[in-house]
Amino acid sequence: MVEGSALPVRNPAGDIVPGIHHPLLEFMLLPIFIGLQLSDLALLLRDAWVQHYSDGHAVFHSAEPADRLYVILDGHVELFVETEAKKSVLDVVRRPALLGEAALYGDGCYGESARIVGHSRLLAIPAQPFLAVLSQRFDLTRRMLAVMSNRLHGLVKHISSLKIDTTAQRLAGFLLGIADSHDGIVTARFLYDKRLAAEALGMTAESLSRALGRLEQLGVQRRSESEVIIDDLAALRAFCGAEDGA
Amino acid sequence: MSLSLAEAELTLLVESPLFSGLDREMVLWLVEAAYVEFHRDGGTLFRQGDAADRFFLVLDGRVNLFVLTEAGAHTIIEVMERGQMFAEAAMFMNARFPVNAEMSVDTRVLTLPGPAFLSRLEQKGALAARLFASMAHWQRRLTREIADLKSRSPAQRVGLFLLARSQSSDQSSVRLPLAMTELASRIGITPESLSRIMARLRPLGVAANRSEVIITDADALRRFCQG
Numbered sequence: 140m141v142e143g144s145a146l147p148v149r150n151p152a153g154d155i156v157p158g159i160h161h162p163l164l165e166f167m168l169l170p171i172f173i174g175l176q177l178s179d180l181a182l183l184l185r186d187a188w189v190q191h192y193s194d195g196h197a198v199f200h201s202a203e204p205a206d207r208l209y210v211i212l213d214g215h216v217e218l219f220v221e222t223e224a225k226k227s228v229l230d231v232v233r234r235p236a237l238l239g240e241a242a243l244y245g246d247g248c249y250g251e252s253a254r255i256v257g258h259s260r261l262l263a264i265p266a267q268p269f270l271a272v273l274s275q276r277f278d279l280t281r282r283m284l285a286v287m288s289n290r291l292h293g294l295v296k297h298i299s300s301l302k303i304d305t306t307a308q309r310l311a312g313f314l315l316g317i318a319d320s321h322d323g324i325v326t327a328r329f330l331y332d333k334r335l336a337a338e339a340l341g342m343t344a345e346s347l348s349r350a351l352g353r354l355e356q357l358g359v360q361r362r363s364e365s366e367v368i369i370d371d372l373a374a375l376r377a378f379c380g381a382e383d384g385a
Numbered sequence: 386m387s388l389s390l391a392e393a394e395l396t397l398l399v400e401s402p403l404f405s406g407l408d409r410e411m412v413l414w415l416v417e418a419a420y421v422e423f424h425r426d427g428g429t430l431f432r433q434g435d436a437a438d439r440f441f442l443v444l445d446g447r448v449n450l451f452v453l454t455e456a457g458a459h460t461i462i463e464v465m466e467r468g469q470m471f472a473e474a475a476m477f478m479n480a481r482f483p484v485n486a487e488m489s490v491d492t493r494v495l496t497l498p499g500p501a502f503l504s505r506l507e508q509k510g511a512l513a514a515r516l517f518a519s520m521a522h523w524q525r526r527l528t529r530e531i532a533d534l535k536s537r538s539p540a541q542r543v544g545l546f547l548l549a550r551s552q553s554s555d556q557s558s559v560r561l562p563l564a565m566t567e568l569a570s571r572i573g574i575t576p577e578s579l580s581r582i583m584a585r586l587r588p589l590g591v592a593a594n595r596s597e598v599i600i601t602d603a604d605a606l607r608r609f610c611q612g
Contacts, residue, residue, distance in 0.1 A: 219532075220528065220529070220532045222532065222536070225536060227531075227532035227533075227535050227536050228535070229528060229531050229532060229535075240521075240524070241521055241524075243517055243521075244514075244517045244518050244520070244521040247518075247521050250521070250524060250525045250528050251528055273513075274510065277503075277506075277507045277513075280513045281477045281478070281479070281503065282477070282478065283517075284473075284474075284477040284513065284516060284517070284520075285474045285475075285477035285478040285480075286474075287517070287520045287524075288403075288473050288474035288477060288520070289474045290524070291402075291520060291523055291524055291527065292463075292471070292474065294524065294527040294528070294531065295527065296463060297531060298527060298530055298531060298534065299549075301531065301534045301535070302534065302545055302546060302549040303546065303549060303550075303571070304571070305570045305571045306570070306571075306572075307570065338535075341531075341534060341535040346574070353570070373454070373456075376454075376460070377454075377458070377460070
């Protein structure tokens with residue numbers, strides 16, 4: 140593999156795995172890079188690598204200096220904050236989520252902690268060289284402003300959903316997010332345990348079970364502990380978007 | 386400054402989260418090309434697929450962002466109210482608007498043309514870093530709010546929901562048409578737990594009958610929810 144067109148791979152211990160590289164092409168379809176020239180991508184990812192992690196690994200801690208950003212390639216990452224020894228799960232995210240955006244703000248600190256759920260593969264991008272490229276390239280700066288702005292609007296929506304939506308609506312939105320296809324009869328699999336999903340949705344495990352029961356009327360069937368079938372995607376979407384979905 | 390905005394509206398602009406890291410003069414210079422538009426209830430601000438060459442701040446009123454399903458039904462994605470800025474992501478991306486925008490009451494918006502904004506942003510390199518810093522600050526605030534919401538007791542969540550529902554009213558006493566069964570399902574608790582919670586909220590001026598909730602002291606309720 141020609142240097143510059145592929146990234147090194149590090150194992151969970153942080154050591155470079157000899158002889159294995161990830162072609163840059165693999166990253167061109169990630170939303171934050173989509174539409175970029177390969178040469179620009181190579182510039183931005185000059186010092187990046189692909190990091191393998193094992194279950195439970197702490198990727199970063201809240202209030203640590205944010206010196207890297209990450210893009211999830213495979214697996215799941217739990218984002219949480221701790222206040223007065225109480226843990227609060229903000230979200231459980233997966234490919235192609237961006238983590239540690241605080242690194243984009245120069246001398247910022249991480250605003251939350253990130254922990255690996257299961258086995259995951261992340262693209263690790265050191266912040267300084269990335270920012271140095273941005274400062275020379277207004278087009279790339281614009282792109283990152285757009286990425287951040289989308290992320291913030293997502294958080295605003297999450298807040299209004301926590302305030303206003305029913306548990307069943309929140310669960311329906313979550314199921315649509317993890318559904319394996321966009322049409323026909325689809326399967327949604329809880330790839331991590333339900334308790335964590337419930338925490339991420341801001342409800343108890345019991346509320347989640349009750350909410351799942353309510354969604355049965357909309358053609359959501361439990362197939363096993365970790366899997367549901369969605370018969371009618373459109374009905375579920377309409378239910379989520381309904382202003383008064385109760 | 387050619388922008389004719391009332392002082393309160395200028396404050397909305399200068400204090401909007403995206404600009405929180407910039408001083409007033411900087412903001413006004415960045416948005417010098419901005420202008421005010423007035424639209425009647427039901428008017429269209431933009432359509433899905435139009436070039437995203439501008440973004441907006443709601444000065445007064447309400448804008449529904451929606452998509453049309455294949456069957457032609459409206460699905461509301463977001464409702465933008467006074468003080469909220471939107472469409473800047475699409476503008477930064479030089480993309481097309483991903484949704485339709487329509488007024489749901491008579492509305493005044495501040496329209497910020499993209500090309501003028503971007504060219505000024507590019508002229509002063511440090512400004513983009515300031516925008517990122519504003520966003521960082523904003524993100525931290527939102528993150529805290531999410532953690533906060535999730536750590537609330539069910540009684541506080543009921544209170545927050547009632548306050549969010551009564552937001553559009555300035556009166557201290559608000560009547561919300563709301564069935565108890567609906568309220569229970571929104572918070573994700575059983576009707577029995579809700580009865581216990583409503584009893585706890587009664588001394589705070591929250592009264593309820595089968596189909597309606599009456600809040601007589603919104604400030605007291607707010608204090609309880611923040612505690």
